[in-house]
Every structure is written in C-alpha cells, then in structure tokens.
Amino acid sequence: MESRLISAHGISMRFGGKGAGQTVLDSLDITVAPGSFVTLLGPSGCGKSTLLKILGGLLSPTSGDVSIGGRPPADAVRERQIGLVPQRPALLPWKTALQNASMLRHIATGKRNSAESTEAAEHVLKLVGLDGARDKLPHQLSGGMAQRVSIARALAMDPAILLMDEPFGALDAITRDEMNEKLAEIWAETGKTIIFVTHSISEAIFLSDTVHVMGVNPGRIIETMEIALERPRTREVFDDHAFTEYARRLRELLEPKAVV
Numbered sequence: 001m002e003s004r005l006i007s008a009h010g011i012s013m014r015f016g017g018k019g020a021g022q023t024v025l026d027s028l029d030i031t032v033a034p035g036s037f038v039t040l041l042g043p044s045g046c047g048k049s050t051l052l053k054i055l056g057g058l059l060s061p062t063s064g065d066v067s068i069g070g071r072p073p074a075d076a077v078r079e080r081q082i083g084l085v086p087q088r089p090a091l092l093p094w095k096t097a098l099q100n101a102s103m104l105r106h107i108a109t110g111k112r113n114s115a116e117s118t119e120a121a122e123h124v125l126k127l128v129g130l131d132g133a134r135d136k137l138p139h140q141l142s143g144g145m146a147q148r149v150s151i152a153r154a155l156a157m158d159p160a161i162l163l164m165d166e167p168f169g170a171l172d173a174i175t176r177d178e179m180n181e182k183l184a185e186i187w188a189e190t191g192k193t194i195i196f197v198t199h200s201i202s203e204a205i206f207l208s209d210t211v212h213v214m215g216v217n218p219g220r221i222i223e224t225m226e227i228a229l230e231r232p233r234t235r236e237v238f239d240d241h242a243f244t245e246y247a248r249r250l251r252e253l254l255e256p257k258a259v260v
C-alpha cells in the first residue's frame, strides 16, 4: 500500500429503524496520518468505538466516505493491514501466551503449527516484554500481562494500522501507566499507525500526537489538539507544565457545560 493515510469525510452512523433509531455520529470528518498515534477521547456513548471500527473498515457508516491509502477500507481489511486490540483480551483459556499470540497467524496462513508463525509470535512477545511468560496459560497471567498478549496477537499479523479500543480501561492505575510506557515504546519501534480510544485525559496526552475530542448526542469531533511534548516520553512528563496545560484544556472541553 503506497500511502496509508486514513481519510474519512461526512461520516454519519445511525443504528436502528427510522422511528426508534439513534444517530450516533453526525457528518464527521477526520484524517489520520500514516505512522501517527491518534486518540479519540470523549464521554461514554459518544461513538468512539463506532468511529474506530468505521476508520478501520470493520463497520460501514450509514453515509460518508472512508479511504485507506486512497482505497476502500475493505481492501486494507482483506490484506490484513488492520489489527484490533479490544477492551478485554479474550484469550483462549486452554492455550499458552505463545499459542494465543500466534493464533491469528496460524488461522490466516491455514497452517496449524507453522514455524514461521510461531517465530513471529515469539518476536512480538519479546516486543511486549513477555518472552519469559510464553508458556503460561491465561489464568496464570495478570491483567496487564493478558492485555500484552492481546497486543502481541494483533502485532503478530504485522498490520500497518492498529485499532485499540480502550485496552487499558480495566487495569489499575500503576499497571496502566506501565502499559502506556510500553505501548509508546512499541509504537516508536514498529512505526505502526495507532488509533486509540480512551476516556482518560492523561493517557491521551501521554500517548498521542493528536487527540480528537468528541462530544455526544450526536457524536462529533469538537476539537482536535496536537500534543507537542517531546518524545520519548516517560512518567516525568506528567509534571511538565505543558502537560498540565493540555490536561486543563481537555478537561474544560469534556466537562458538561453548566446550564444557565
């Protein structure tokens, strides 16, 4: 694929029938530059997950156009250029970390135990910092470790674009910070385009090049903010004046307006 620019124009999404239906997204425009880290930040129900799936070609909008590298998103899906990391890891409980990480590749290649797929899974397990846990079963993994396997499973397919749907929402605050640092490293090392959904202001600032703030009823982008903090970023950046300024501005945008 020549350019992986994701471009979406006039995106509207309506669920349900005419009377009882709901317009979830309304005339939304967004572009995502190849190799960038882009976050969709907004309140519950504003349509972040819906927009994420539309951008990755996993859901068709009711109206509007999406293209990935100038081509229909279905092409990118067919060419396995899209990886998805869901909210919950959903690992197969009877398979080890390595087997879970190689699973999609084995399915894609049609070979149950190809050495090449296992090698790819070993490589990505190392990348997510789990090479020591390759033979553990899901019930032997912490929440953070399980989510790392889920990231490895998506990365093992070597997609150009990674869709991450609030992957760290269920983790405790410390583990979440650790996962954010690890993800920033993985992104820097692999050059993937990452579209990330979160409710967390600090997570959005820490990870992103660009934060799209969404409003609700109907879901739309109310502001796009470029995050100009230097990289690589470590936890110390939370104390940076620029960081707290971004956080203040984002909080203002997300706080419900007082009714006068």
Ligand SMILES: Nc1ncnc2c1ncn2[C@@H]1O[C@H](COP(=O)(O)OP(=O)(O)OP(=O)(O)O)[C@@H](O)[C@H]1O
Binding pocket: 015, 016, 024, 042, 043, 044, 045, 046, 047, 048, 049, 050, 051, 199
């Ligand atoms: N398949 C579907 N059928 C009907 N309604 C849906 C469907 N998927 C999403 N919705 C509705 O669309 C709205 C937006 O959902 P979506 O999951 O995209 O929001 P979100 O911002 O990701 O929410 P959250 O942060 O709580 O996960 C919600 O009201 C939801 O009930």
